[in-house]
Amino acid sequence: MSKVLFIIPARGGSKGIPHKNIKELCGKPLITYSIDVARQIVSDENICVSTDDDEIIRMVESYGLSVGFKRPDYLSTDQAGTNGVLLHALDFYEKQGHFFDVLILLQPTSPFRKVIHLKEALALYDSSIDMVVSVKEAATNPYYNSFEEGKEGLLTVSKGDGKIERRQDAPKVWEFNGSIYVINPTSLKEKGLSGFTRIKKYEMDDIHSVDLDTMFDWKIAELMLKEKMVE
Known part of the structure; x- marks a missing residue:
């Protein structure tokens, strides 16, 4: 079995949702x-857990998970x-003699991913590719009803020939949902x-793809949990 390292990035600074990484979502820190x-x-x-924040470190360790290092300041800015x-x-791990075949990046802002999603995404990975990434069907299809500003400020069709009249006739497109990234560590370093360039998709539904960036997103997630739309 491949040796897997999960990396959960949790920077202390957050503008959209203050202290979001340790803010309680229906009774549990995010x-x-x-x-x-x-x-x-x-x-x-x-x-x-990679974090620059002492409060996050205390919370994670109180949850029983040791935090091996504190992320340096230069990797904790808005630009990092x-x-x-x-x-x-x-x-950090390789200097201690621990080497991994696979990295899995889990962003805390995707709380509804399940273990079955991780297992299915991991099953798609092999060392010949760079990454398996979770996606959902794009909310806005660039082949349908999507425009760019052209000359003289006039709108031009973003993609395609402009003749697609129904969304269902447009090519299916996906967008990253921010939930799961299964990464080849060799590719990452090189x-x-x-x-x-060698990326496979793992498609998820809209409910399990919820990503928390704003307080509006947060309120929706709370409602979903209270209404038992997700478990």
């Missing part, structure tokens, strides 16, 4: 939803990218996330 699902796949030694965060975490 980050614990991701910790719980990772624990159904691997032991705690293979779960890494996920690529650097992943490489920093991977380097090419970085932006250099990935």
Whole structure:
């Protein structure tokens, strides 16, 4: 079986939802939803919470998960990218002699992913590809009713020939839902996330693809849980 490292990034600063990573969603700190699902796949030694925030560290460790390091400030700014965060975490473990065949990035803002989603996405991965990424059908299809501003401020069709009149006739397109990233560590070190070209999709439904960026998203997620739309 492949040796898997789960990385859960949890920066302290959050503008859309203050302190969102440890804010309680229906009685549970948000980050614990991701910790719980990772624990159904691997032991705690293979779960890494990467954070710059002492309060998040205290909360995670009170939940029984040891936090091996505090993320440096240069990887905790608004401009810092996920690529650097992943490489920093991977380097931390490799310097201790722990090497992994697969990295799985779980963003805390996707609390509704289930263990079955992780297992199915992982089953699609092999070392010949760069990444398996979870997606959902795009809410806005660029081949239908999507426009760009052209010359003289006039709208032009974004994609296609402009002759598609019904959404169901447009090519199906997907968008990342932010939930699951199954990453080849060799590809990450050699090419970085932006250099990935061999990417497989793992499609999820809209309900399990909920991503929390704003307080509106948060209220919707609370309602979904209270109405038992998700378990």
